[in-house]
Amino acid sequence: MKVVGLGKAGCAIADAFSKFAPYEVYKFDTGIKGPNCFHVTKRKNHEEYEAKFPSYKKKIKNISGEVLFVMAGSGDITGCCLRLLEQLAEAATSLSVLYIQPDLSLLSESETTQEKIVSNVLQEYARSGRLERMYMVSNNELEKCIGEVPIMGYYDALNQAIVNTFHMLNVFKNSEAVLGTFTEPMEISRISTMGVLDIENNKEKWFFDLHMPRDVVYYYGISKEILETDNTLFKQITTFVKSKLQDNVNVSYGVYETNYEQKYCYCIKHSSVVQSYVELLDDQEIS
Numbered sequence: 611m612k613v614v615g616l617g618k619a620g621c622a623i624a625d626a627f628s629k630f631a632p633y634e635v636y637k638f639d640t641g642i643k644g645p646n647c648f649h650v651t652k653r654k655n656h657e658e659y660e661a662k663f664p665s666y667k668k669k670i671k672n673i674s675g676e677v678l679f680v681m682a683g684s685g686d687i688t689g690c691c692l693r694l695l696e697q698l699a700e701a702a703t704s705l706s707v708l709y710i711q712p713d714l715s716l717l718s719e720s721e722t723t724q725e726k727i728v729s730n731v732l733q734e735y736a737r738s739g740r741l742e743r744m745y746m747v748s749n750n751e752l753e754k755c756i757g758e759v760p761i762m763g764y765y766d767a768l769n770q771a772i773v774n775t776f777h778m779l780n781v782f783k784n785s786e787a788v789l790g791t792f793t794e795p796m797e798i799s800r801i802s803t804m805g806v807l808d809i810e811n812n813k814e815k816w817f818f819d820l821h822m823p824r825d826v827v828y829y830y831g832i833s834k835e836i837l838e839t840d841n842t843l844f845k846q847i848t849t850f851v852k853s854k855l856q857d858n859v860n861v862s863y864g865v866y867e868t869n870y871e872q873k874y875c876y877c878i879k880h881s882s883v884v885q886s887y888v889e890l891l892d893d894q895e896i897s
Contacts, residue, residue: 611780612636612677614698616691619682619710622765626773632780636673638694640687650687656724659689667697674701682710683725684717691728699740706743707732708776711818713749726886733884736800743800746818746885747772755806755815772817775804778876782829782866788837790864791851795825799880807875812850814877823879826854828863830875837867 614636615624621637628635637644640652648666653659677698681691699705709732714722729746736744752768753759759767803818807828830847837843847863854861 612673612675612702614638614673614677614679614694616679616681616694617685617687619685619765620680623680623708623710623769623772626766626769627777630773630777636670650690653686653689656686656689659687660693663690663693665697666694667700670697671701673698674703676704677702678706678708680708680710682712683728684712684721686724688724688728692731695735695741704742706745707736707741708745708772709747710772711746711748711750730884730886733801737798737882737884739797739800741800743802743880745776746801746803746820748818751819752817755817772804775806775817775876778831779804779829779878782831782864782876785866787864787866788832791862792827792864793825793860793862795860795880796882798882799824801883801885802878802880805877805879807877809846809873809875812853816877816879820879820881821885822883823859823881825860826862826877826879828861828875828877830863830865830873831868831870832865832873833869833871834867836873837865 611633613624613627613633615621616638618639621639621642624635624637627633634646636646636648638648638650640650642649648669650659651662651664653662679691679695679698681688695705695707709729711729712725714725717725732741732744735741749768752771756767756771801820803816803820805814805816807814809830828847828851832843847865851861851863
């Protein structure tokens with residue numbers, strides 16, 4: 611997978627992917643230098659980044675195949691995200707976005723407007739199929755998941771949690787399950803988030819408060835020894851999964867053999883609804 615970071619936050623997260631072999635990292639930002647780095651001219655505002663964004667088509671033609679585009683939703687440089695995505699789409703066979711929502715309470719009025727516009731447009735792109743998927747992560751929700759962290763290394767801790775979870779979901783998706791009940795997400799359900807499940811107390815921690823999910827999948831990583839000796843595990847998993855069943859939501863799971871002693875579970879859920887529109891729905895069915 612090719613991972614493309616835009617802006618300071620996007621590039622930092624893209625960098626965190628480089629510790630895993632399956633990812634090739636590229637970065638776009640102002641003043642950036644180094645291998646696979648592309649300098650973006652600093653502009654005065656969001657609008658200028660969009661209007662004056664140049665063509666990188668010749669330089670990025672090798673960014674092909676499966677591409678993950680990573681960005682945060684506030685800075686002015688997000689103004690060029692659609693222009694860059696259009697250029698990446700020409701060589702990509704699959705183009706997804708990993709979108710990090712900043713703490714909205716700390717944004718200025720103009721930054722809040724920018725974030726909402728960018729987020730909504732990207733979700734519409736995903737919903738229409740122009741993007742394979744849009745993964746949404748809220749810094750506020752993520753902080754709740756990982757607990758208190760010191761100021762020094764704060765964003766590194768958040769970034770590692772995002773990358774580790776995304777990578778493990780990728781590993782499971784490309785591995786054979788010992789058993790499972792997988793169902794394909796609905797074609798229109800392309801707005802997603804990730805999370806982890808504490809198996810001991812069945813407590814879920816999601817990286818974004820995704821409303822009106824249509825599909826939820828749990829990926830259990832269990833050691834061979836536990837798979838061979840724990841007679842209660844199957845019932846524990848199926849009882850939990852059944853407890854999550856509800857109208858209009860598909861719930862499935864897979865169990866995978868791992869080399870780790872501890873049991874763990876990563877999860878993902880998908881929605882067809884642009885998240886900022888939820889408050890306008892009046893509980894009506896969205897198709």
